[in-house]
Amino acid sequence: MSTGADHELIFEIFVNVNNVSELNTKPDVQCILVLDLQGGKDYFITVTAELVPTSFGLPLSLLVTLKNPLATLSRKELYEKCKRYVETDSVPASSNHFTTPKEIYVMFDYLKKHFTEDELFARPGSHGDIQCIREQIDVYGVDAKFDDVSVHSVTEALFMFLNALYFPIIPAQLTKECMGVYNNFMQSCKVIEKLPLDHLHLFLYLTSFLRRVLDNRNRNGTDINSLAAVFVDSIFRPKNRESVERDMCTQFIKQFLNNDPAKYFKKIPLPSFE
Numbered sequence: 001m002s003t004g005a006d007h008e009l010i011f012e013i014f015v016n017v018n019n020v021s022e023l024n025t026k027p028d029v030q031c032i033l034v035l036d037l038q039g040g041k042d043y044f045i046t047v048t049a050e051l052v053p054t055s056f057g058l059p060l061s062l063l064v065t066l067k068n069p070l071a072t073l074s075r076k077e078l079y080e081k082c083k084r085y086v087e088t089d090s091v092p093a094s095s096n097h098f099t100t101p102k103e104i105y106v107m108f109d110y111l112k113k114h115f116t117e118d119e120l121f122a123r124p125g126s127h128g129d130i131q132c133i134r135e136q137i138d139v140y141g142v143d144a145k146f147d148d149v150s151v152h153s154v155t156e157a158l159f160m161f162l163n164a165l166y167f168p169i170i171p172a173q174l175t176k177e178c179m180g181v182y183n184n185f186m187q188s189c190k191v192i193e194k195l196p197l198d199h200l201h202l203f204l205y206l207t208s209f210l211r212r213v214l215d216n217r218n219r220n221g222t223d224i225n226s227l228a229a230v231f232v233d234s235i236f237r238p239k240n241r242e243s244v245e246r247d248m249c250t251q252f253i254k255q256f257l258n259n260d261p262a263k264y265f266k267k268i269p270l271p272s273f274e
C-alpha cells in the first residue's frame with residue numbers, strides 16, 4: 001500500500017466439522033497481518049475473532065452434562081469446560097447427567113416421525129436448513145423446533161453433529177479390537193463394553209435407532225449395507241475412504257443393525273422409538 005492510502009479487508013472464516021472441535025478449545029481465533037507500506041516500514045496487525053459457541057464439535061463427555069441450551073454459556077465458560085473435558089474425556093461419576101446428549105435426542109425425536117420418508121439418509125440437506133437446525137439446537141436445546149426444514153436436512157445435521165464430536169463414538173484405541181471381532185457378535189458386545197459409559201450409551205442408542213429405520217426399509221428405501229456404510233465415519237472415522245479397515249469397521253456396525261444387544265446389556269435401558 002502507498003502511504004496515506006486506505007483499503008477495506010473482508011475476512012471469511014470457514015468453520016466445518018474438521019476444524020470446529022479445535023476452534024471450540026481455543027479462547028479466540030487470531031491471525032497476524034503484515035501491512036507493507038511502499039517507502040515505509042512494515043506494520044504487524046493482529047486480527048482477533050470470537051467463535052459463536054456451538055454444541056457441534058464438543059466432547060461427548062461434556063455434552064451429556066449440559067442441561068441447559070449451549071447459548072446460556074459464555075464463550076469463556078465453554079472454553080474452560082472444553083479444556084477440562086478434552087483432557088479427561090470422561091464424565092465425573094457423581095455428576096447428574098443425560099445418558100445421551102439432548103442435541104441427539106431432539107434430532108432423533110424429529111426423525112422418528114419420518115421413518116417412512118423416501119430416500120432417508122440418502123439425500124443431501126439444505127445449507128440454510130442446517131444452519132437453522134444448529135441455531136435451534138444451540139439456543140433452545142430440548143425445545144428446538146424443526147417445523148420449516150427438510151427431513152433430509154435433519155439427517156445431514158445429524159451426520160455433521162456425530163462427525164464433529166471431539167472424539168469418535170468408538171475411539172481409535174478400540175478400533176483394532178473391533179476389527180478383530182467384526183464377524184462375532186457376542187465378542188463385539190464384549191469389546192464395546194470397554195467404551196466409556198457415555199460413548200457406550202450413544203452407540204447403543206444410535207444402533208437401536210437405525211434398527212428402527214430398517215424396520216421401515218420397504219417405504220424409506222434404506223438397507224443395512226448402505227446405513228452401515230454411511231455411518232462408519234460417524235462411529236469410527238477410518239482414515240481412508242477405501243481400505244480394509246473401513247470395510248471391517250462397516251461389517252462390525254452391521255452386526256448391531258442385524259442383532260439387538262439388549263440381552264447382553266440388560267442393565268442399560270434402550271429406547272423403543274415408537
